[in-house]
Amino acid sequence: MKETFTGRIADATAVFLFLLACIPLLCLSFFNHPSAADDYCFADTAVRYGFWPAQNYYYNGWTGRYFSNMLVHANPLVWGWYNGFKLIPALAVTALLSALFTLVSELLRGESFKTRLLSTGVLFFLIVLALQSVVEAFFWTAAIATYTVPTVLTIYLLAVMMRWYRQPAGWNKRLTVVWAAFLVFASIGSGETNLVLLLLLLLTIAGYRLVFQRTLDPFLVFLVVVALVSTWLLFRAPGNAIRMGGNPQSGELVKSMGASFGWLARSVGGWLIKTPILPLSLLFWPIARRITRPDAPYARLFALPPVLLTLVYIGILAAIIFPSYYGIGLPPFARTMNVLFVFFTLGWFFVLTVWSVNRGPRAPVMAFLSGTSISLPVLVVTGIWLVGSIAFSKSVKQLYTDLLGGNAATYDREMSERHRLLQSSADTLRLAPISVYPPSLFVEDIRPERTHWWNRCQSGYYNHKAIVLDSTLLVATPAKR
Template sequence: MALTSRMSSRLPYLALVLLTGAAVAPFLLLSYYNHPFMDDYYNAANVRTTGLWAQQIELYLRWTGRFSSSLLVTAANPIIYGWYEGFRWTPALTLLATLGTLYLGLRTLSQQRLPRAQAALAAAIFLLFYLHMIPEPYSAIYWFTGSIVYHVAGLALLLVFIASERARWATQTWQRRRWQAGAAICAVMAAAANEMTLLHLLLGLALVLGVKGYRRQWPQMRWWSTLLLLTLVVAVVTVVAPGNYVRMQFEGYAKEQGRANLVRQVLTAVPGVPGAMARLLVRRGLALKLVLPTLLWLPTILHWQRRGWLGTSIRLPWAWGAFFMLASYALSMLLFLGVMRQMPPDRAINGLLLFLFPTALLVIWAALAQRPAAVAWQLPAWLWRWGPVVYVGVFSLLGIPRRAWQELLLSAPAYDQQLLAREAQLRAAWSQGVEHVVVKPILGVKPYRVLITEWELTTEPGHYINSETALYFDVKSIVIDKQLIPQANPGFHYY
């Protein structure tokens, strides 16, 4: 009887683990069918022509000041080294890095009181809701260049605060120095990856520094002041890059070159920020998608509080955290409206949510951690045990895990075979003296907008997707065969 009772009490937890594992699995397995795309080819072609370090200088002077992401999208690009199969590994590594960062964050915030198994399970569920929330999982995880510039940069941002907290309560000097060095490296990576992550890092460091000063925690203030100063130095190097202004004029974001004109352009965008914030929340049901994980997070965090797992790492009044989150959101939107004069693209929204989503959950964590005693209210035992299982199960059936499985089983193998045949045709074109290549569209494949999206080569040889791909394969032009487009799924954009 005792054994039967113990098994039945653990059954909901085991069911939740199996459901979550089955929901995460297709995203990892889809990595096997991943291929280079657009800027992946372009960056590799430029490095092949100019060399790795010369390309960094060229990018800084004529394209962007994002020197850390510029280095990674070139130096870590697998096809630069002839490792074409490397693109089958990079998405899986990105997903595992995300899970590892979330796990480390939960364990750190709880001061290692939260059991490892529960931290790992919570990290996997967080990842599922994040993938469901963002408008385009492809550019966050599977597209190498987009993943480096926004998603990996976002992970580095989270690691700045995680490593700093680990350093604070490290018992040995060498451990503290190691974590501090990691935090400093991640700060440089995050600040120099893209302007939005830089903004979030500056705001986050300023908030923490202000809290430490308010509480007169002088030793900790020295560390946070050092990180903030380092980030400001990186910000100056990034913002003053000549390439920023060359690119803005090239892409039509700025009518006139010059920092004064840019400041004026940003200020004129201020009145439009509240409306843009509201539109983004309405866009694709984002407000509802933010509510879904919160409904699961509230009882979870209450349960952890009663178990004594919250720790005291963050004891911030919820109003402070909410104001910080709102200010960060507003300034992010101002950045895009003022500089790009448009709503943020999907890949930037991915990075924005990687910061705002955990921040919203941390506000709840901090509000409960600040309370001197656990909240007395609790769910009925049966609802607490089986509620998360049903919730994650229904979400997996109706949300993005279902689409991921459909894409994995129904579309990905045929998609992979056709891309392999296309790439073989393009590699053979140069040796055969073919300068203008006509390739088939993807046939018999439906995009489910996980790995396989609407983005494809087009029928226009001058389109940037076509020209960047042609540059890598040493041909003058690449186009999609117009006559075969009616046979392709309308979900692809062939123009």
């Protein structure tokens, strides 16, 4: 009776946490609008010159992110579908949830559907809770294409790779190889952050198979080759040299490595305190013990050297940070930290599962924890930690402040009116600033200088000679001449 009661509390809490994170994201999706930063520039270039010439222009003139370039140059503005931006956040949320559920379902094969579903919901809550930038994760299309999309593809790829090993020989298995190769190609071609992560991950797995298991895995070798070719395609782009050339602080190898590990240590320390990952790990421990039993579907997957795995885990996380210090000499941006926390969390529970394998009398801590179950005291501690984490979460506070405080609705109304005014005919259009800039929805606005890049992109898209942001005007009131 006691286990049933505490189990029901745990289940209800998991559902509540998922809804707490998911509902405001889906609701705010209806208030989303294209950003002056990049969204109009991509659309104007694609409309003016065509889809493929736009790819060529950006590949040669700014960045080698060939796959995310294709996504942003096909954004709804290109098709004249302004309100299509209201679907993008909901699609990003759904894609992330789908990828997480696919991976969790594969790792927890043999567990009940309810367990897999609730585990996915809690993981999603943790990710949203620790977001350093909500807008860059789910609402700004340019950042979604470069960071959220490859993160989703990488998570899904891991599930596809696991699935391949348990498939019988045949066409389905061969097609899975092609599908996995495409996921590698697309993820690496979306951004440098996931490029580093995925390339190192594939090399590590293939290397472990070769060195420790004495197996040359053709599937992994093929994926590594695809990853290397994809990396070459991205870095060979002339635009990369142009973009990176403006960073005089780049190129300090040793200093960048030290700074990366230092930043990682500070970040992990903050996450362990500010998020409930530690008490949730205690709740996950019984599941970890079950999925590592000798008769479990993926028992061999978790039969890894725990110390070596932990070192590799730390090294890959530091490698995600490294490009920021090496490329621009600065700590990673918030959007990079969003990605880092996703894989910190996934890796944390994977490493924890490997450590949960019974290793005999020399592991007294493991032996003690092996008896841990969902008890009422554990739930009480977890509940207190959860309340504190939610109260101090910047992302959760932003989401609910923008949604319930009315800022999102005001922003939506004024941006819709601005769009209507932008569709009017005028050589020079003067627009008033928006009265509110909700941080969960807003990135950049046009500027008072008509020659600013954001202004030029919007004026080109709407066929005006110039657009000017005039703070002397009332909100959404145009002045034409």
